[in-house]
Amino acid sequence: MNPKCLGALLLSIIVYGCFYSGPTTAGKKTDNHSITILPTRVDTILHHLNNPDKNNVLVVSHRGDWRYAPENSLMAIQRCIDLGVDIVEIDVRLTKDSQLVAMHDLTVDRTTNGHGLLSDLSLSEVKTLRLKNGCGVRHSLQSVPTLKEVMLLAKDKIVVNLDKTEGKTLREAWVVLKETGTQHQAILKGNDPLSVMRSKYGDLLDSVIYMPKVWFDTNPPHEYVEDYIDALHPPVFEMLFDIADSPVLQIAKTLNEKGSAFMAIALWDDLCAGHTDEVALLRGPDVSWGWLVKNKANAIMTDRPEELLKYLRENGLHR
Amino acid sequence: MKYLLIVLFLTLGSCVLFSQSSHREVSRYEAPNASQAVAVDSLYFYTISNSIIIKRLKTTGEVVAKWKGPLKHLNSGAVINGKLYCANTNYPRVPMASSIEIFDCATLRHLSSHSFGHYIGSLTWIDRIEDDYLLMFVHYENEAMERQKGVAYSTLIRTDKEFRRKAGWTLPLSLTEHLKPTSISGGTVLPDGRLLLSPHHFEEVFVFDFPKFGYELEWIETISVPFQGQGIAFDHSSNSVWGMRRDTREVIQLEMVFSPVPVLLKDLHDPSQINVMVAAHRGDWRNAPENSLQAIQNCIDMGLDMVELDVRLTKDGIPVLMHDETIDRTTTGNGFVKDKTLAELNLLSLRNGANRPTIHRIPTLEEALLTARGKILINLDKCYGIFNSIYPILEKTGTTHQILMKGKVTPQQLKSDFGPWLDKILFMPIVDLEHPDASTIIKQFQKEMKPVAFELIFKNKNNPLIKTFSEIRQSGTHVWVNTLWESLNGGYEDDRAVQDPEGIYGWLIDHDVTIIQTDRPHLLLNHLKTQQLK
Numbered sequence: 012m013n014p015k016c017l018g019a020l021l022l023s024i025i026v027y028g029c030f031y032s033g034p035t036t037a038g039k040k041t042d043n044h045s046i047t048i049l050p051t052r053v054d055t056i057l058h059h060l061n062n063p064d065k066n067n068v069l070v071v072s073h074r075g076d077w078r079y080a081p082e083n084s085l086m087a088i089q090r091c092i093d094l095g096v097d098i099v100e101i102d103v104r105l106t107k108d109s110q111l112v113a114m115h116d117l118t119v120d121r122t123t124n125g126h127g128l129l130s131d132l133s134l135s136e137v138k139t140l141r142l143k144n145g146c147g148v149r150h151s152l153q154s155v156p157t158l159k160e161v162m163l164l165a166k167d168k169i170v171v172n173l174d175k176t177e178g179k180t181l182r183e184a185w186v187v188l189k190e191t192g193t194q195h196q197a198i199l200k201g202n203d204p205l206s207v208m209r210s211k212y213g214d215l216l217d218s219v220i221y222m223p224k225v226w227f228d229t230n231p232p233h234e235y236v237e238d239y240i241d242a243l244h245p246p247v248f249e250m251l252f253d254i255a256d257s258p259v260l261q262i263a264k265t266l267n268e269k270g271s272a273f274m275a276i277a278l279w280d281d282l283c284a285g286h287t288d289e290v291a292l293l294r295g296p297d298v299s300w301g302w303l304v305k306n307k308a309n310a311i312m313t314d315r316p317e318e319l320l321k322y323l324r325e326n327g328l329h330r
Numbered sequence: 331m332k333y334l335l336i337v338l339f340l341t342l343g344s345c346v347l348f349s350q351s352s353h354r355e356v357s358r359y360e361a362p363n364a365s366q367a368v369a370v371d372s373l374y375f376y377t378i379s380n381s382i383i384i385k386r387l388k389t390t391g392e393v394v395a396k397w398k399g400p401l402k403h404l405n406s407g408a409v410i411n412g413k414l415y416c417a418n419t420n421y422p423r424v425p426m427a428s429s430i431e432i433f434d435c436a437t438l439r440h441l442s443s444h445s446f447g448h449y450i451g452s453l454t455w456i457d458r459i460e461d462d463y464l465l466m467f468v469h470y471e472n473e474a475m476e477r478q479k480g481v482a483y484s485t486l487i488r489t490d491k492e493f494r495r496k497a498g499w500t501l502p503l504s505l506t507e508h509l510k511p512t513s514i515s516g517g518t519v520l521p522d523g524r525l526l527l528s529p530h531h532f533e534e535v536f537v538f539d540f541p542k543f544g545y546e547l548e549w550i551e552t553i554s555v556p557f558q559g560q561g562i563a564f565d566h567s568s569n570s571v572w573g574m575r576r577d578t579r580e581v582i583q584l585e586m587v588f589s590p591v592p593v594l595l596k597d598l599h600d601p602s603q604i605n606v607m608v609a610a611h612r613g614d615w616r617n618a619p620e621n622s623l624q625a626i627q628n629c630i631d632m633g634l635d636m637v638e639l640d641v642r643l644t645k646d647g648i649p650v651l652m653h654d655e656t657i658d659r660t661t662t663g664n665g666f667v668k669d670k671t672l673a674e675l676n677l678l679s680l681r682n683g684a685n686r687p688t689i690h691r692i693p694t695l696e697e698a699l700l701t702a703r704g705k706i707l708i709n710l711d712k713c714y715g716i717f718n719s720i721y722p723i724l725e726k727t728g729t730t731h732q733i734l735m736k737g738k739v740t741p742q743q744l745k746s747d748f749g750p751w752l753d754k755i756l757f758m759p760i761v762d763l764e765h766p767d768a769s770t771i772i773k774q775f776q777k778e779m780k781p782v783a784f785e786l787i788f789k790n791k792n793n794p795l796i797k798t799f800s801e802i803r804q805s806g807t808h809v810w811v812n813t814l815w816e817s818l819n820g821g822y823e824d825d826r827a828v829q830d831p832e833g834i835y836g837w838l839i840d841h842d843v844t845i846i847q848t849d850r851p852h853l854l855l856n857h858l859k860t861q862q863l864k
Contacts, residue, residue, distance in 0.1 A: 073684070074684055077683055078616040082683075082684055086828075121659075144683075144849065145615060145616060145684070146611070146615040146653075146683065147620075147653075147660075148814060148849070150814075150816060151815070151825060152825050152826070153825075278686070279686060279687075289688065314682070
């Protein structure tokens with residue numbers, strides 16, 4: 012490393028230390044040194060999430076990099092870490108013996124070489140299955156990971172967004188997060204309004220990082236969002252708007268003023284008013300991802316993490 | 331070896347029939363002295379006749395300079411660093427004598443001359459290659475023939491800056507037979523280092539490459555053009571080729587797109603070459619739905635050798651791309667392909683690898699072949715039993731020669747099933763090396779039909795037949811292995827290659843595997859490039 016680089020790194024660590032306010036896992040304080048925080052990758056990502064900035068857009072990879080490895084597999088998560096993705100979205104569901112494993116569908120049919128409902132299979136039965144790759148080949152070397160395995164792999168390296176937990180498995184997930192020491196780097200999410208979530212989970216809601224999802228048909232969206240901001244001050248909202256003049260997008264644009272980040276979902280048309288990954292490939296990234304950034308998205312969930320990262324980096328929008 | 335030569339000869343001969351490259355006329359000028367050659371630089375073109383050179387503006391064809399001198403037979407010219415190097419001979423006198431005459435491009439003033447005197451033929455063209463020159467000396471079989479010589483004696487040489495010979499190459503017999511009684515009259519170096527050669531008067535040009543072994547230039551392709559032979563020139567300022575017609579005295583500029591297919595076919599017929607060929611399973615399914623037109627296009631854009639596609643028949647007998655018997659997994663519909671009409675299938679969307687519908691539709695085989703035509707080789711799977719419905723579409727789309735069919739059969743079965751087509755298409759037998767008769771089946775095929783490739787499947791990496799791969803390769807047949815999942819390849823599969831490409835792909839290549847069907851074409855291609863195997 013040349014001296015100039017080293018200088019820049021030291022400076023950035025010091026500056027970072029001054030602004031940094033979130034939890035830390037790798038930093039160590041000793042009696043002899045005032046600042047010895049060496050932020051982990053997760054610390055940096057959380058810093059960006061907690062301090063939404065129009066000049067830095069977080070990349071959220073849907074089900075891991077499922078083009079590269081079976082969806083919701085450890086290999087698909089490792090790939091995201093290697094690419095420099097900020098947040099990996101993973102679906103978790105319960106097995107028959109109440110273990111959380113990474114699985115999108117209710118059944119194991121589509122993504123593994125097994126059959127039937129996941130909830131009818133024990134963890135040991137699930138562990139005998141092999142994940143299929145994206146072209147349906149049954150023989151990949153990957154198996155279905157438990158949430159514990161996911162979090163141990165992700166620890167300090169990448170933030171995890173857990174889907175399919177809402178209103179169902181928040182408590183089970185919390186146990187695993189605490190066990191693995193990763194509660195600060197897991198974003199849980201759900202559709203229900205605050206009152207419903209409170210009645211289900213009580214104080215647990217104050218402990219987890221919770222991301223409310225605001226759908227284009229959430230009615231009325233303003234109240235839904237305000238309730239959450241007042242009670243939980245969520246660092247980030249998932250905003251789903253089917254058309255460009257949806258009130259959800261209008262609210263999304265004001266989230267930064269209220270201290271929350273706006274996550275957009277570029278996966279399919281009616282989640283982002285047609286500003287999808289597919290459009291980015293066909294008509295150029297400015298038309299879709301660029302439009303989302305211009306409309307103040309602080310994070311974009313994508314099926315094309317590699318291409319999105321490239322686009323953001325080229326435009327100085329990813330650090 | 332003799333057989334290999336015949337096979338090679340037949341393949342190359344077929345290049346004459348199948349022109350894959352395409353061209354578009356950019357401009358055409360009247361040029362009364364265009365009888366021997368045209369040369370070109372960024373702003374001007376130069377028409378050359380026996381003793382006259384005329385310089386014209388590219389934009390209008392307007393004459394800007396002229397030279398007339400005491401020369402008898404200028405053959406061609408090439409602009410090199412602001413100078414026009416012309417091939418000059420004493421044709422049709424014998425013994426043949428040649429010289430290079432050098433002119434200033436700006437004024438057409440004669441600058442200098444380099445004489446070869448009586449040499450190895452009659453100089454027809456000259457061009458620059460790196461810091462050296464290429465010069466072609468030819469022989470005709472007419473009144474200007476030297477005793478006991480003939481067209482086959484035509485030679486291309488490479489010289490240093492002082493025109494001292496450094497190397498030389500011959501033309502293949504198949505070409506000299508084609509050209510008799512004349513020979514190569516013009517030539518130019520293409521940007522990729524290959525040669526574009528021109529005959530005396532036929533309306534065609536030939537793509538040639540330098541051989542990796544030996545002395546004979548490799549005939550890659552024949553392309554029909556509106557030129558009538560004689561001196562041609564590649565225009566580096568506009569990626570086009572200039573030539574002329576003697577009958578109308580016109581100069582023509584063609585924009586040319588050179589097809590990779592003739593090179594791919596040559597590789598497919600020659601497992602001794604060092605390129606390892608890459609076939610993508612169901613197209614680039616990671617980045618577009620499997621068996622979609624976009625998945626094929628991605629493979630073309632990546633520069634792959636081959637794409638593997640699955641074909642099934644609809645209820646109304648139309649071949650479409652589909653892997654499974656049902657459309658459930660890969661489309662937004664449900665049911666068997668054979669129970670759906672094409673019109674019904676056209677209403678559906680293909681799903682991506684995460685099961686979401688995309689904008690892509692189920693392609694017909696015809697659409698797929700038109701996408702691949704002239705761009706990439708195609709391996710068709712799942713259609714051994716319905717080939718009578720497939721073959722007419724291959725013919726209709728002009729892609730028959732790009733197709734590699736396959737099946738797990740014995741030679742006897744294949745002959746009875748594929749009899750009418752075996753001389754028209756390439757067929758690759760699939761052999762499971764765990765099968766007790768595997769060795770016998772391979773030997774029978776080798777003896778009876780000499781396939782271009784065997785698709786070999788082995789569950790166990792210690793299968794004794796792996797040792798025979800080198801013999802198979804040496805006998806002129808490719809060894810094709812699938813790295814898709816571990817039971818096909820003794821565990822040498824794509825996902826393990828992510829961590830260790832050399833340990834997986836390298837092991838297969840060390841064991842004389844020369845074609846790999848992969849689910850990670852990008853990874854494999856990068857590996858081959860770093861190993862200089864591509």
